[in-house]
Amino acid sequence: MNQEAWKQPFFSSKMPACAVKGHWASFCLVDETGSGKAYGGLAYTIQDSTGQQYSGRLTGEGFAKLQGFYCGPVVLALEGLYSGKEAPYFGLSTRETYKLPITELQIRAEQTRFVAADGQRTESNPAQHQADRFYQVEVRDLVRHVAHLPPLAPRAYQPQRHALRMMAELGFGPPQPALSGVVLxxxxxxxxxxxxxxxxxxxxxGDDRFCALNLYQLALMSTLSYCDFGQEPPTRPVDQVSFPLSPSVGNVFAEKLSGYQEAWKVDGEQVQRFYPLYEEVPYSQRFEIVPFDPELYPQNRSELAEKQEHPARVHFFDDEQFGTDTQAFITHHDQVILISVRGTASGVDALRDANAHQVPFAEGAGKAHEGFYQAYRAMRDFVLQYLGQFHDGQRIVICGHSLGGAIALLLAEGLRRIPSADYNILVYTYGAPRAADSEFSEGASSLVHHRIVNHNDPVPSVPAPWMNTTTKLWVPGAVMLFSAPAPGGLLFAAGLVRVGGNPYQHHGEQQHFMPIQLADGTLSSVLWKPGCESILEAGCNRALQLHGDMPDRANLLKQLLQANQHFMTASYIPAAWATLRRWQQTVDIQGPLVTPREFELIDHALQTMTQQLRDKNRELDRRRPTNQRSYGHEHNQALNAEIDRLRTSRQRLESLRWRRLDVRDVYGSQAHSADLQPSLKRWFSHRENREISQLASIPPPSHSDRGRPQPLDIDSIV
Incomplete structure (x- = not known):
């Protein structure tokens, strides 16, 4: 019979394209080293041009040969589903929602390793010369359901996909592209x-204990929360979804990391490369983005309209119903559920969120900032639904920056208070404002919360302890609000004082970046736990030099121009990276955490603060009538207590001069992991991480890093 020209290369010129038996084909599955042992014993199926199916198993060397089939190409598939009980495969294939069609082939491929450290394909295979044809394939080439598998990686020797179309036209099996497999x-x-x-x-x-690894990694994840999810199409998908937008949450987890690519960009305008510390894992143990497959999952069908589920709805919260402008993403693997909450990025509801009114924290003790509480309540059901589907005893790690940190705290405590749940929660926040009152903080004392503060970031200073109380200790008469660092609209609001009530109070263990300038003029910082409020307030109060009852305008504008101290890519991430490098070096050389010169610089700052508090104490006393002057006055008591806390902070600082770090201080529960050294080797392969400046000084931000994320926003400040 005659053939169309495009079909002729697939057939021998001496062989008619008709249903005649008597032909053979052999094949061998191998890894990148040329060995087929990884795939030995796998079951396979082959269909010939008449639709007849043959089945068998590979030899111990991954080889098989089929003889006597009908003339023409055949299609090979290896779709035998996993039937064992091994974790995590059994759990993934039997869970209530989004059961994964995990095949035996997938598990074998997960147990093999790349020859090239970066996961790039090799140019050739040692066994290539033994074959008539050579194809570089992936699991998704050989199975039908592929939505849960990574996108195809570039390859030089790809199977001829159009041959499947030819087979379909010959009447073989189902129509292409439903036809799956590789043509032999x-x-x-x-x-x-x-x-x-x-x-x-x-x-x-997963340790409760603070470590430099989490400090750095979660700073990156907190910043990623400012990105879109990046799904295409974003709503009402029909048959498949993709994540082409970079950077985006979906692109990082579903494309780059799933495809063994190191992602470093967590902000669209980021220039400096800050690589996370990655560990290589079997694909099923990655941070998961659920598949989209309407054929497998009825909840994915487009006819459900607004009730349709797809990855963006499962993993990404972008509040529209309640109008709080809250955004967060959530993902998980077999050991960790990660929740990252974004601060406000627009001013749509900023003024309402700026309301410092306190409302009861219904899930537990005390009262919370009303705007922050509303944002937490808006996303609560989204988180609970996800946990109901995917929580299986993992550690829940919650992080957030600015307003996102405040919401993260309320969310963590709300989850911890659920009577029927047993959630093991760990919280890291960056530049977060006070979210609730002292009663809340006391009631949540058992919640593990590491609160990271940049010394020059004014946001953690608000809402001030005196707000909504009768005592105005720090900044009488005015509240500073920021709408943007440039051009810098300003708003001063008064009258936020309520009679009675408990003062706003930070929760958690403060980790404070204390800035210093090294001898060569470069900037560095020491991360420590000062334990007193005056250090926290100092960065903000320098801009609020009062003239009468209003801040000095010039100083306040200067503070606005230095608002990058609140940004993640320009401030918190570089400082976290410097701390990780510094602690790594400290462990390597077994040196002290604080050098004598650093102690001298910070100690001088503490002495200055102590003197300022004493001067303020005397000034307040002089303002009162003579017959009312007494060191028993509430102002005197508060200031004296803070002076005592400063003294204790200095003692803590001095202890750092003799403290020696261990590996667990740096890497936490990963300190003795078998994956740590390979992960560090990969991390140090990047030039940016090999640079060892004096005591890991903070890399200077580029100009493009000053704008995003995140401008100071009104709801984060008050």
Whole structure:
């Protein structure tokens, strides 16, 4: 019979394209080293051009040969589903929602490794010369349901996908593209190099104890929360979704990390490269983005309209119903559920969120900032639904920056208070304002919360302890609000004082970046736990030099121009990176955490603060009538207590001169992981991480890093 020209290359010129038996084909599955042992014993199916199906198993070397099939190409598939009980595969394939069609082939591919450290394909395979045809394939080439698998990686020797269309036109099996598998041609031996199914995931410590690893990693994840989810189409998908937008949450987790690519960009305008510390894991143990497959999952069908589920709705919260402008993402693997909450990025509801009114924290003790509480309540059901689907005893790690940190705290305490749940929660926040009152903080004392503060970031100073109380200790008469660092609209609001009530109070263990300038003029910082409020207030109060009852305008504008101290990419991330490098070096050389020169610089700052508090104490006393002057006055008591706390802070600082770090201080629960050294080797392969400046001084921000994220926003400040 005659053939169309495009079909002729697939057939021998001496062989008619008709249903005649008597032909053979052989094939071998191998890894990138040319060994087929990883795939030995796998079950396979082959269909010929008449639709007849043959089945068998690979030999111990991954080889198989089929003889006597009908003339023409055949299609090979390896779709045998996993039937064992091994974790996490059994759990993933049997869970109530989004059961994954995990095949035996997938598990074998997850147990192989890349030859190249970066996961790039090799140019050739050692066994390639033994074959008539050589294809570089992936698991998704050989199975039908592929939505849960990574996107295809670039390859030089790809199977001829259009051959499937040819087979469909010949009447073989279902129509293409539903037809799955790799086409093998008759009377030829084909070598199939299967790409390892490995992924990268950010290393995290599950310890309660603070560590430099989590400090850095969660700073990056907190910043990523400012990105879109990046799904295309964003709503009402029909048959498939993709995540082409970079950077975006979906692109990082579903594309780059799933495809073994190191992602470093967590902000669209970011220039400096800050690579997370990644560990290589079997693909099924990555941070998951659920698949979209309407054929497998009825909840994915587009006819459900507003009730349709897709990855963006499962993993990404972007509040429209309640109008709080709250945004967050959530993902998980077998050990960790990660929740990252974004601060406000627009001014739509900023003025309402700026309301410092306190409302009862219904889930527990005390009262919370009304705007922050409303934002937490808006996302609560979203989080609970996700946990109901995917929580299986993992550590829940919650992080957030600015307003996102305040919401993260309320969310963590709300989850902890659920009687029927047993959630094990760990919280890291960056530049977060006070979210609730002292009663809340006391009631949530058992919640593990590491609160990171940049010394020059004014946001953690608000709402001030005196707000909504009768005592105005720090800044009488005015509240500073920021709408943007440039051009810098300003708003001063008064009258936020309520009679009675408990003062706003920070929760958690403060980790404070204390800035210093090294001898060569470069900036560095020391991360420590001062334990007193005056250090926290100092960065903000320098801008609020009062003239009468209003801040000095010039100083306040200067503070606005230095608002990058609140940004993540320009401030918190570089400082966190410097701390990780510094602590790594400290462990390597077994040196002290604070050098004598650093102690001298910070000690001088503490002495200055102590003197300022004493001067303020005397000034307040002089303002009162002579017959009312007494060191028993509430102002005197508060200031004297703070002076005592400063003295204690200095003692803490001095102890750092002799403290020696251990590996667990740096890497937490990952300190003795077998994956740590390979992960560090990968991390140090990047030039940016090999640079060792004096005591890991903070890398200077580029100009493009000053704008995003995140401008000071009104709801974060008050």
């Amino acid at each position: 041609f008759p009377n030829l031996h084909t070598l199939l190099e299967v790409r390892p199914l490995r992924a990268l995931r950010p290393m995290l410590s």
